Amino acid sequence: MHKLVLIRHGQSQWNLDNRFSGWADVDLTAQGMAEAQEAGRLLRQEGYAFDVAHTSVLKRAVRTLWGVLDALDQMWLPVHTDWRLNERHYGALTGLNKAETAARYGEDQVKIWRRSYDIPPPPLERAANEALRDPRYAGLDPSMIPDTECLKDTVARVLPYWHDVLAPAIRGGQRVVVAAHGNSLRALIKYLDGISDEAIVELNVPNGVPLVYEFDAELRPLRSYYLGDADEIAAKMAAVANQGKAKQAG
Numbered sequence: 001m002h003k004l005v006l007i008r009h010g011q012s013q014w015n016l017d018n019r020f021s022g023w024a025d026v027d028l029t030a031q032g033m034a035e036a037q038e039a040g041r042l043l044r045q046e047g048y049a050f051d052v053a054h055t056s057v058l059k060r061a062v063r064t065l066w067g068v069l070d071a072l073d074q075m076w077l078p079v080h081t082d083w084r085l086n087e088r089h090y091g092a093l094t095g096l097n098k099a100e101t102a103a104r105y106g107e108d109q110v111k112i113w114r115r116s117y118d119i120p121p122p123p124l125e126r127a128a129n130e131a132l133r134d135p136r137y138a139g140l141d142p143s144m145i146p147d148t149e150c151l152k153d154t155v156a157r158v159l160p161y162w163h164d165v166l167a168p169a170i171r172g173g174q175r176v177v178v179a180a181h182g183n184s185l186r187a188l189i190k191y192l193d194g195i196s197d198e199a200i201v202e203l204n205v206p207n208g209v210p211l212v213y214e215f216d217a218e219l220r221p222l223r224s225y226y227l228g229d230a231d232e233i234a235a236k237m238a239a240v241a242n243q244g245k246a247k248q249a250g
């Protein structure tokens with residue numbers, strides 16, 4: 001039986017501030033770093049070890065992976081970073097406060113922007129897109145750099161990474177861990193679990209919790225489960241969903 005472990009980064013500064021992050025390279029908070037270490041400890045306690053690690057080119061995911069590998073005493077592991085595992089690009093919403101955006105445009109609109117399958121947030125103006133000047137994307141054809149993304153767009157760039165890189169490694173017997181983001185993981189989970197465009201709207205991925213997939217020989221998922229306390233995980237998922245609620249001022 002093949003296994004894969006996915007983990008969303010721990011709490012970032014903009015998770016704490018409740019701001020849309022997307023491709024902004026926001027760091028972890030102290031709590032986020034502790035969540036990464038805790039996830040690694042949990043994996044170690046359950047007997048997990050890995051052969052290769054994959055993450056995005058954003059430091060909140062990279063640093064989460066470091067915490068996980070540190071707790072596993074596997075910091076020597078080969079690590080592949082790839083933009084395809086980045087958070088979905090949040091377009092012109094990047095940096096805005098989610099509750100203030102909900103107060104301004106309505107919670108329903110914010111839920112559409114955050115969770116709908118095929119409606120992207122308003123785009124950045126091309127000239128204002130910092131990724132075009134960022135050396136980490138220098139090897140990328142500029143036409144691949146988005147000004148905004150809906151989940152469908154994110155699926156379209158995450159799945160080639162699954163088919164070309166992750167799936168062959170897992171099929172070849174490698175034990176793979178992936179540290180990524182709420183929406184790049186939603187894209188992968190949607191594909192793996194065959195979740196409909198409608199149902200994916202309600203899926204929220206908690207910060208810093210290992211998600212284990214078990215596959216058959218054809219890499220069809222047999223089952224998947226989070227490691228850790230079920231109530232705490234449910235509370236973390238609800239907290240993510242609630243980030244899009246308008247809050248009372250003051």
Ligand SMILES: O=C(O)[C@@H](CO)OP(=O)(O)O
Pocket residue numbers: 015019020021022023087088090114182183240243
């Ligand atoms: O801001 C973001 O980039 C993501 C993940 O933190 O947020 P959301 O859950 O609103 O898609």
